[in-house]
Amino acid sequence: MKTLIALPALLVFLALPAHADNYSVPKNAAFEEECTSCHMAFPPQMLHADSWRAMMNGLSKHFGTDASLDEKRRAAITDFLVANANGRKTGTTRDAAGNPLLRITETARFEKKHSEISAATFKRASIKSPANCTACHRQAAAGDYNERSINIPK
Numbered sequence: 001m002k003t004l005i006a007l008p009a010l011l012v013f014l015a016l017p018a019h020a021d022n023y024s025v026p027k028n029a030a031f032e033e034e035c036t037s038c039h040m041a042f043p044p045q046m047l048h049a050d051s052w053r054a055m056m057n058g059l060s061k062h063f064g065t066d067a068s069l070d071e072k073r074r075a076a077i078t079d080f081l082v083a084n085a086n087g088r089k090t091g092t093t094r095d096a097a098g099n100p101l102l103r104i105t106e107t108a109r110f111e112k113k114h115s116e117i118s119a120a121t122f123k124r125a126s127i128k129s130p131a132n133c134t135a136c137h138r139q140a141a142a143g144d145y146n147e148r149s150i151n152i153p154k
C-alpha cells in the first residue's frame with residue numbers, strides 16, 4: 001500500500017526540475033508549416049493567450065511583413081497557441097496603453113533575463129535582433145534555454 005501512495009508523489013517530484021525550464025514546442029503541423037518559415041518556432045508558453053489572440057488577429061501587418069492565412073488555418077493555429085500559452089511565466093502581459101504585448105522580447109521576463117545584454121550586442125551582424133534566439137541559445141529549437149547552452153557570438 002505504501003508504494004501506491006508514494007509513487008505519484010515521487011513522479012511529480014522527478015518531473016519538476018525538467019519542467020521548470022523546458023520550452024519545447026508542442027507538435028502542431030499547421031503551426032510548423034505557417035509559423036517557422038521566416039523565423040524559429042517561438043514557444044507558445046512564452047506569451048499570454050491575449051497576446052497570441054491579438055497577434056493572430058493582425059497577421060496582415062506582422063512586424064512589417066504579411067503573414068496572412070486563410071480563416072481555417074488562422075483559427076486552428078490560434079487555438080493551438082492559446083491552449084499552450086502561459087501567462088504566469090511572462091510577467092507583465094500588456095503595454096502602458098493596456099494593449100497585449102506582441103513580442104516575447106518585450107515581456108518583463110525576457111527583459112529581466114537579458115538585462116545584462118546591451119542593445120549593441122543584440123545588433124551585431126551575427127545576431128541582428130533580440131528575436132533571433134537561436135543565435136545565442138544553440139539548443140532553442142529543442143526548448144532548451146539553459147545557461148549551459150548559451151554562446152553569444154562575436
Ligand code: HEC
Binds near residue numbers: 039063064077105
Ligand atoms: C512572412 C514571414 C513571417 C511569417 C510567415 C511569420 N512571421 Fe512571425 N515574425 C516575422 C518577422 C519579420 C518578425 C520580427 C523579427 C524581428 O524583430 O527580428 C516576427 C516576429 C514574431 C514574433 C515576435 C518575436 C519577438 O520579438 O519576441 C512572434 C511571437 C511571431 N513572429 C510569431 C509568429 C507566428 C505565431 C506565426 C504564424 C502564424 C508567424 N510569426 C509567421 C515574420 C514572419
Ligand code: HEC
Binds near residue numbers: 021105127130137150
Ligand atoms: C545576444 C544573445 C541572446 C539572444 C539573442 C537571446 N538570449 Fe536569452 N539569454 C541570453 C543570456 C546570456 C542569458 C542568461 C542570462 C543570465 O542567466 O544571466 C539568457 C537567458 C534566457 C532565459 C532564461 C534561462 C534560464 O535558465 O533562466 C530564457 C528563457 C531566454 N533567455 C529566452 C530567450 C528567447 C525566447 C530569446 C529570443 C526571443 C532569447 N532568449 C534571445 C542571451 C540571449
